[in-house]
Amino acid sequence: MTRIEAVVYDIGNVLIEWQPERFYDMAIGEDRRRAMFEAVDLHAMNDLVDKGQPWRETVYAMADKTPEFRAEIRMWHDNWIEMASPAIPWSVGLLRRLRRKGIPVFALSNFGVESFAYAETQYEFLSEFDRRYISGHMEMIKPSNRIYEMVEEDSGLDPDTLLFTDDRAENIKAAHARGWNTHLFEGPEGWAHALVKHGLLTKVEAGL
Known part of the structure; x- marks a missing residue:
């Protein structure tokens, strides 16, 4: 060897x-979380951040594109440490x-x-x-x-x-x-x- x-x-x-779905289930309920994740590819958004794009700007831009879930998507930045824990x-x-x-x-x-x-x-x-x-x-x-x-x-x-x-x-x-x-x-x-x-x-x- x-x-x-x-x-x-x-x-x-x-x-x-690292459990974003778990956080959202607790924060907004499983049904709304499922609807949001079906409407928006949040993991693909996170990949952009992981590739070096600006964190807040990338998340907030996605939120602005999806007004139905604007507040919840912004949580990906604003409440991030609760997901990464x-x-x-x-x-x-x-x-x-x-x-x-x-x-x-x-x-x-x-x-x-x-x-x-x-x-x-x-x-x-x-x-x-x-x-x-x-x-x-x-x-x-x-x-x-x-x-x-x-x-x-x-x-x-x-x-x-x-x-x-x-x-x-x-x-x-x-x-x-x-x-x-x-x-x-x-x-x-x-x-x-x-x-x-x-x-x-x-x-x-x-x-x-």
Whole structure:
């Protein structure tokens, strides 16, 4: 087995829960949320932010195009931190244990420039990565092949020395195709087992 030189984390639903639908169900009710998501592709709107477009302007422009849901769409910006919460403590603990052992930990996340800057003020662990690859700054999103290539070029590490976890199968598939070691994140316990399997943490260190 090739030695892992760096562990690469996605952020949303790996370190921080990202559940816009859950927020809207609580804020406006499931029926109206369903109607809004059928009328407006809010995730496509968010992709534009993740590609580097201005956060507030992009969300508010979409709201203005859809007056029936103007107030609710603006919540995507105004109430964003309520969608991007809470943190996933076990995952954060694993990140910190890796770093304490001297194992480099990178972030590779689809995230807007401004929304990530805001998230940093709410989650201190976002400043603890050795390297951060944020899509808004890179102006492209996973699963673009180029975004993985850019990580390899910037870090100087070979694909087979990287271990990557993400909650989206298409992102994992793209990384795996480049030769990265991958783990589809379905919960922190499975991720803990993966880190043990790769010899990065002991069971005790992983909380198992």
